Amino acid sequence: GENVEQHPSTLSVQEGDSAVIKCTYSDSASNYFPWYKQELGKRPQLIIDIRSNVGEKKDQRIAVTLNKTAKHFSLHITETQPEDSAVYFCAASDNAGKSTFGDGTTLTVKP
Amino acid sequence: DADVTQTPRNRITKTGKRIMLECSQTKGHDRMYWYRQDPGLGLQLIYYSFDVKDINKGEISDGYSVSRQAQAKFSLSLESAIPNQTALYFCATSDSPPDRGIYGYTFGSGTRLTVV
Numbered sequence: 001g002e003n004v005e006q007h008p009s010t011l012s013v014q015e016g017d018s019a020v021i022k023c024t025y026s027d028s029a030s031n032y033f034p035w036y037k038q039e040l041g042k043r044p045q046l047i048i049d050i051r052s053n054v055g056e057k058k059d060q061r062i063a064v065t066l067n068k069t070a071k072h073f074s075l076h077i078t079e080t081q082p083e084d085s086a087v088y089f090c091a092a093s094d095n096a097g098k099s100t101f102g103d104g105t106t107l108t109v110k111p
Numbered sequence: 112d113a114d115v116t117q118t119p120r121n122r123i124t125k126t127g128k129r130i131m132l133e134c135s136q137t138k139g140h141d142r143m144y145w146y147r148q149d150p151g152l153g154l155q156l157i158y159y160s161f162d163v164k165d166i167n168k169g170e171i172s173d174g175y176s177v178s179r180q181a182q183a184k185f186s187l188s189l190e191s192a193i194p195n196q197t198a199l200y201f202c203a204t205s206d207s208p209p210d211r212g213i214y215g216y217t218f219g220s221g222t223r224l225t226v227v
Contacts, residue, residue: 046215101153
């Protein structure tokens with residue numbers, strides 16, 4: 001089955017700096033890669049996604065890149081703000097829509 | 112607002128008891144999933160269903176069962192609860208449009224289950 005590895009497990013940045021979270025996947029059949037943000041005590045929420053026929057996608061301060069050959073994808077957050085502090089999960093989905101998640105990255109943005 | 116609702120929000124139960132967690136959704140999605148979240152770990156798939164007659168095991172289905180009573184309802188049961196099933200349980204749904212594309216999940220608020 002699919003295996004998703006996510007790094008780093010914790011990340012601390014100063015407000016205004018950029019943050020990068022990286023994930024690798026094992027199954028070349030995976031073709032949809034969503035990212036979720038989970039604030040403390042709340043449900044995960046989809047923040048951005050990318051499909052296998054696209055190399056990069058951007059939505060305001062967040063962007064995701066995908067390298068299918070190397071089987072890795074990354075989340076980039078620019079101009080970080082304290083409200084970006086949360087746990088971020090990457091996932092890889094198969095054709096059936098079933099997602100395998102990484103273990104999560106706890107991002108702390110210091111004011 | 113269309114949403115995914117889980118009940119109960121919190122539950123403490125004793126070892127050996129049977130317990131059911133319920134999930135209902137008003138999003139009109141066909142695909143529903145149950146995941147388990149443990150501290151410091153990602154979400155692990157327990158069971159998933161793509162329509163009322165389609166039930167599939169996930170990576171950690173042992174000790175769990177499910178029932179898809181209707182398009183909008185998907186229940187998870189622990190037949191005989193044990194302490195290592197203490198976790199946060201999430202139900203999720205996703206769309207299945209005519210183009211058969213893959214879309215992200217909408218999660219419920221979660222059920223925090225403690226088995227003592």
